[in-house]
Amino acid sequence: MSTDTQMNGGQTTASEVAVLELKGLCKSFGGLQATRDVTLRIMAGDRKAIIGPNGAGKTTLFNLITGIYPVTSGQVLLFGQDVTSWPSHRRTALGMARTFQVTSLFPRLTVLNNVLLAIKGLRPSKFVMWRFLSSYKEVYDKAHHLLEQVGFLDRKDTEVRNLSHGEQRQLEIVLGLASDPKILLLDEPAAGLSSGESTEMTEFLMKLDPKLAILLIEHDMDVVFDVADEISVLHFGEVLETGAPEAIKKSKRVQEIYLGTD
Amino acid sequence: MSARNLAIALAFLALVTLPFWMPGIYYINVGSQILFYAIFALGLNVLVGYAGLVSLGHAGLFGVAAYATGYMLQLGYGHTEAILVALVIGVASMALYAVLSLRSTGIGFIMITLALGEILWGLAYRWISLTGGDNGINVPTRPAPFGYSLTVPTTFYYVTLIIFVASVVLSAVFVNSPFGASLMGTRDQPRRMNALGYHVWMIRFYACLFSGLLTALSGILFVYYTQFISPQTLSLTSSAEVLLMVISGGPGTLLGPIVGAGLVVVVKNVVSGFIERWNFLLGAIFVAIVILMPEGLVPGTARLWRLAFRKRAKPVKTETPS
Numbered sequence: 001m002s003t004d005t006q007m008n009g010g011q012t013t014a015s016e017v018a019v020l021e022l023k024g025l026c027k028s029f030g031g032l033q034a035t036r037d038v039t040l041r042i043m044a045g046d047r048k049a050i051i052g053p054n055g056a057g058k059t060t061l062f063n064l065i066t067g068i069y070p071v072t073s074g075q076v077l078l079f080g081q082d083v084t085s086w087p088s089h090r091r092t093a094l095g096m097a098r099t100f101q102v103t104s105l106f107p108r109l110t111v112l113n114n115v116l117l118a119i120k121g122l123r124p125s126k127f128v129m130w131r132f133l134s135s136y137k138e139v140y141d142k143a144h145h146l147l148e149q150v151g152f153l154d155r156k157d158t159e160v161r162n163l164s165h166g167e168q169r170q171l172e173i174v175l176g177l178a179s180d181p182k183i184l185l186l187d188e189p190a191a192g193l194s195s196g197e198s199t200e201m202t203e204f205l206m207k208l209d210p211k212l213a214i215l216l217i218e219h220d221m222d223v224v225f226d227v228a229d230e231i232s233v234l235h236f237g238e239v240l241e242t243g244a245p246e247a248i249k250k251s252k253r254v255q256e257i258y259l260g261t262d
Numbered sequence: 263m264s265a266r267n268l269a270i271a272l273a274f275l276a277l278v279t280l281p282f283w284m285p286g287i288y289y290i291n292v293g294s295q296i297l298f299y300a301i302f303a304l305g306l307n308v309l310v311g312y313a314g315l316v317s318l319g320h321a322g323l324f325g326v327a328a329y330a331t332g333y334m335l336q337l338g339y340g341h342t343e344a345i346l347v348a349l350v351i352g353v354a355s356m357a358l359y360a361v362l363s364l365r366s367t368g369i370g371f372i373m374i375t376l377a378l379g380e381i382l383w384g385l386a387y388r389w390i391s392l393t394g395g396d397n398g399i400n401v402p403t404r405p406a407p408f409g410y411s412l413t414v415p416t417t418f419y420y421v422t423l424i425i426f427v428a429s430v431v432l433s434a435v436f437v438n439s440p441f442g443a444s445l446m447g448t449r450d451q452p453r454r455m456n457a458l459g460y461h462v463w464m465i466r467f468y469a470c471l472f473s474g475l476l477t478a479l480s481g482i483l484f485v486y487y488t489q490f491i492s493p494q495t496l497s498l499t500s501s502a503e504v505l506l507m508v509i510s511g512g513p514g515t516l517l518g519p520i521v522g523a524g525l526v527v528v529v530k531n532v533v534s535g536f537i538e539r540w541n542f543l544l545g546a547i548f549v550a551i552v553i554l555m556p557e558g559l560v561p562g563t564a565r566l567w568r569l570a571f572r573k574r575a576k577p578v579k580t581e582t583p584s
Binding site for chain 2: 040066068087088089090093097098104105106108113116117118121122125126127128129130131132133136140165175176177179
């Protein structure tokens with residue numbers, strides 16, 4: 001793996017290698033072009049957001065980046081390495097994590113067990129059939145540490161289905177963090193949250209490790225403008241405009257897309 | 263909880279002492295049948311209950327292991343070789359099943375396993391040079407490990423009991439292992455498991471192999487019990503029967519399939535002696551289970567028990583503060 005990184009990262013110096021790079025990414029579902037020539041570079045510590053109206057192709061783009069859908073053309077590079085044809089779980093092993101727009105937790109497990117399962121995902125011992133899950137102290141300690149960091153320790157023995165929706169959305173991100181990702185893809189973390197809860201979510205996101213790169217899809221503009229340094233506007237699968245939050249806020253074209261002209 | 267453990271301890275005690283209080287050899291044999299069908303149901307439960315994959319072709323695998331044992335013995339090999347080869351062939355058949363059927367989940371998985379089961383049934387019926395066709399294969403002798411001949415029903419019962427207990431322990435460890443947790447994760451949130459770095463297909467494949475091992479074990483016990491194997495064992499009815507054992511007892515629990523196996527075997531063998539239309543009775547019982555305890559007998563009983571217990575506990579609590 002390390003030799004591959006060196007080979008592909010040959011053009012740039014190691015420190016400049018983008019965590020995630022999309023080159024001319026296209027995806028068609030039959031006649032529908034869901035993603036058109038999307039090019040994007042995300043460096044370590046970047047906070048980028050993708051906004052766009054419903055059906056703009058935001059989630060499709062995420063599914064291409066994470067390898068759920070095969071791309072029609074273009075490339076996905078992770079740490080300079082071409083992962084376009086890799087399955088999802090291998091991309092995760094390289095340091096990519098994602099959350100889901102529809103909460104995808106394990107509702108009947110406790111908070112702690114959700115995190116244990118998430119941490120196990122990248123360890124070879126996940127295939128062990130002859131030992132109890134609870135007997136892995138190091139994994140347990142890590143889960144404990146992670147829950148402490150994000151302030152969930154007091155609720156670790158609560159079954160996830162008994163958490164509030166806002167807490168579940170936060171736990172969704174905690175599970176993403178369990179694999180120690182270098183880049184975290186957040187698919188509408190504030191989906192369905194009340195305004196108070198989405199303020200909490202914003203604070204929660206701001207507290208995350210500054211070295212972690214984050215790519216965010218969001219409808220809640222308050223969250224986007226607070227968290228992101230740079231925003232790309234997606235419309236009919238195409239990146240229409242990229243810029244700082246202030247510039248995007250003032251952009252005529254963006255206002256047109258969201259408010260409509262006629 | 264303690265009520266559960268007490269019930270398990272009592273049931274275990276009853277199983278160990280069964281030959282002493284059962285009125286006759288016939289009933290000891292019914293006990294053996296319950297035990298090896300329970301192993302079969304435990305094997306299917308790995309897929310139905312823990313992986314969320316419903317198979318309607320497991321009787322085919324059960325039959326393959328049984329036929330392999332019978333055929334090896336017919337070729338003149340000893341019991342040890344026959345059993346080992348049957349285990350390998352059983353698990354290998356399951357691997358083939360898995361490769362073909364794990365391309366899909368849900369209805370797709372059911373239909374592919376159903377088709378594979380029917381293919382095996384067809385082979386057993388038509389590949390006469392190998393299987394003897396309609397006449398099946400006779401297994402004239404039972405093995406005699408350490409000098410204890412399994413021809414004696416009580417000995418056969420105890421050997422089955424030992425294998426049964428080992429299977430239950432194996433299943434319990436399997437379910438509580440990291441792998442068991444990942445398997446249940448792929449059942450509930452395959453997308454999330456994939457994003458967490460789990461190879462969902464591989465986890466399901468390994469689960470299939472474990473299911474195949476238990477199925478093959480029960481198939482071998484079956485063929486030594488009946489000392490005969492015919493295509494009927496591989497029929498869709500048999501697959502449905504073991505699926506009903508799992509579903510009626512409680513899929514995704516360890517005790518459920520065992521209770522379900524007990525229910526089906528008792529109705530089929532014992533009650534059928536008194537009621538001619540026992541199939542009708544079995545159907546009525548299943549309908550009742552689905553209506554009253556849709557989660558299965560074991561979780562359903564546990565739920566009713568908790569309900570009854572809480573009702574009794576509450577008045578006591580309200581009395582203490584006053």
